[in-house]
Amino acid sequence: MSVDAVMxxxxxxxxxxxxxxDGKVIMxxxxxxxxxxxxxxxxxSLSLGRHxxxxxxxxxxxxxxxxxxxxxxILREDAQxxxxxxxxxxxxxxxxVVSVSSARKHYDDCTAKYGRHGIPVYVVVDPYAxxxxxxxxxxxxxxxxxxxxxxxxxxxxxxLADGRTYTLDLDELPRPEPGVG
Numbered sequence: 649m650s651v652d653a654v655m656x657x658x659x660x661x662x663x664x665x666x667x668x669x670d671g672k673v674i675m676x677x678x679x680x681x682x683x684x685x686x687x688x689x690x691x692x693s694l695s696l697g698r699h700x701x702x703x704x705x706x707x708x709x710x711x712x713x714x715x716x717x718x719x720x721x722i723l724r725e726d727a728q729x730x731x732x733x734x735x736x737x738x739x740x741x742x743x744x745v746v747s748v749s750s751a752r753k754h755y756d757d758c759t760a761k762y763g764r765h766g767i768p769v770y771v772v773v774d775p776y777a778x779x780x781x782x783x784x785x786x787x788x789x790x791x792x793x794x795x796x797x798x799x800x801x802x803x804x805x806x807x808l809a810d811g812r813t814y815t816l817d818l819d820e821l822p823r824p825e826p827g828v829g
Contacts, residue, residue, distance in 0.1 A: 681775045681776075681822060682745050685822055688822060689816065692816050696814060701724070705718075706734075709733045709734070710761075710765055711736075715733075716736075716761075719773075722739070723738045724738050741769040743773055744773070745775065763786040763788070764788055768784065768786065775824050780818060782794070797818060802819060803817050804816045
């Protein structure tokens with residue numbers, strides 16, 4: 649898509665549009681709940697240190713052109729960029745926030761993809777169901793273990809493969825306003 653075409657295109661309201669260097673255009677639905685949840689997870693990541701390698705909505709390189717821009721990724725401290733991006737091998741934890749239109753993608757497609765690529769921990773945060781699902785022990789088709797935790801049930805320590813602990817505060821995750829979702 650040319651720059652001129654982009655400048656004259658009206659994208660649907662409520663979507664964030666990413667333009668990959670490979671020419672792909674990715675549209676992702678966004679809501680206040682989605683944005684607030686990512687912000688809450690980012691705040692919780694500060695317990696890993698101010699300069700811990702974390703990112704939101706930043707491309708990671710995966711093989712077979714399956715690149716992703718997760719809602720939150722925690723990288724190994726010794727991770728190095730390959731060109732302009734980090735590789736999936738450096739991800740210790742990937743978290744995705746469910747939006748109204750993305751439930752199947754995050755619960756099914758991403759679970760299979762991240763497990764297949766050996767991401768040690770995959771977290772699905774669902775503001776509409778009020779739950780967090782932590783997937784561990786990746787396999788070629790997903791994950792062996794999945795544990796569901798309800799919003800409002802305290803602090804959830806999540807062990808990372810490098811020995812650090814990311815603690816997600818389930819009491820502080822924002823809930824949708826009544827009638828939303």
